[in-house]
Amino acid sequence: MRIFVTGATGFVGEAVVRELLAAGHSVLGLARSDAGADTLTRLGAAVHRGDLLDTAGLAEGAKACDGVIHLAFIHDFSRFKENCEIDRGVIAALGGALAGSDRPLVVTSGTGLLSSTRIVTEEDMPQSGPNAVPRIASEEAAAALVARGVNASIMRLPPTVHGDGDHGFVPMLIALAREKGVSAYVGEGLNRWPAVHRFDAAQAFRLALEKGVAGARYHAVAEEGVAFRDIASVIGQRLNVPVVSKNGADVAGHFGWFAHFAGMDNLASSQRTRELLGWEPKQIGLIADLDRPPYFEG
Numbered sequence: 001m002r003i004f005v006t007g008a009t010g011f012v013g014e015a016v017v018r019e020l021l022a023a024g025h026s027v028l029g030l031a032r033s034d035a036g037a038d039t040l041t042r043l044g045a046a047v048h049r050g051d052l053l054d055t056a057g058l059a060e061g062a063k064a065c066d067g068v069i070h071l072a073f074i075h076d077f078s079r080f081k082e083n084c085e086i087d088r089g090v091i092a093a094l095g096g097a098l099a100g101s102d103r104p105l106v107v108t109s110g111t112g113l114l115s116s117t118r119i120v121t122e123e124d125m126p127q128s129g130p131n132a133v134p135r136i137a138s139e140e141a142a143a144a145l146v147a148r149g150v151n152a153s154i155m156r157l158p159p160t161v162h163g164d165g166d167h168g169f170v171p172m173l174i175a176l177a178r179e180k181g182v183s184a185y186v187g188e189g190l191n192r193w194p195a196v197h198r199f200d201a202a203q204a205f206r207l208a209l210e211k212g213v214a215g216a217r218y219h220a221v222a223e224e225g226v227a228f229r230d231i232a233s234v235i236g237q238r239l240n241v242p243v244v245s246k247n248g249a250d251v252a253g254h255f256g257w258f259a260h261f262a263g264m265d266n267l268a269s270s271q272r273t274r275e276l277l278g279w280e281p282k283q284i285g286l287i288a289d290l291d292r293p294p295y296f297e298g
Helices: 011-022 033-041 054-065 076-099 134-146 171-179 199-210 228-239 251-263 270-279 286-290
Strands: 003-007 026-031 047-049 067-070 105-110 152-157 161-163 183-186 194-195 218-219 223-227 241-248
Touching: 003 011, 003 054, 003 076, 003 171, 011 026, 011 033, 011 199, 026 033, 026 199, 026 218, 033 134, 033 152, 047 054, 054 076, 054 223, 067 076, 067 152, 076 105, 076 134, 105 199, 134 152, 152 251, 161 171, 171 183, 171 228, 171 251, 171 286, 183 228, 194 199, 194 228, 194 286, 199 270, 218 270, 223 241, 223 286, 228 241, 228 286
Parallel strands: 003 026, 003 067, 026 047, 067 105, 105 152, 152 218, 161 194, 183 241
Antiparallel strands: 194 223
């Protein structure tokens, strides 16, 4: 199949492109810049120039392909709600281009949308209504497409997708520890983050494209929950700074806008995904991956 991949030059997207090509698919990757286009060409993918604000161009990319994996998102947390609504429009445009066919669209979401005191599964739905997390827009857009007969499914990623080249939440914690001189956690630090290596995540996306069904929700979760204190401890050891607990007002004072994520308990299962897709993650776990020089170089 020829697959249109948005976010094709990103941390997860590049791994997805490699995974698709290795499995015998061809790839049309979205690129905003000459550098991105060069990266895709080196990987062996074709290039579709454009960005997330050009929904007509995105639809053209989707029309030219047998399926779509939508990974791109504007990661500007100062305009988070606006960017979530942009994503809603992008998903609608991509799905509209696939309407009337059985061509698959795999939409990216996150397990962090699901808040619960128990382990969350693929069957759980995010809270809707006025207090909903804005990122629910992506799942709502996918559900609207399914209602129109589009073969859309959802892949939820955990808060940390790790591996060499990671520039997500864990590197933010490392930078914060360098800046503050301590590696911190909230309270007892027993809140848990699910995790997955980017190469395992890439395989999950490919399998969802090949085997997924309309309306399904999948979890690319290799580890159900890694204690935040364990993450902070490795960072402290590697940077040779104290590992400390933050409570009350000190949490926001230390973590700033990241405080919500630092205290998030998001234990998540992928049992159903493994059963339905035959997915078996094989890469190194988060703590072992983090406890290596690449995360602390530079």
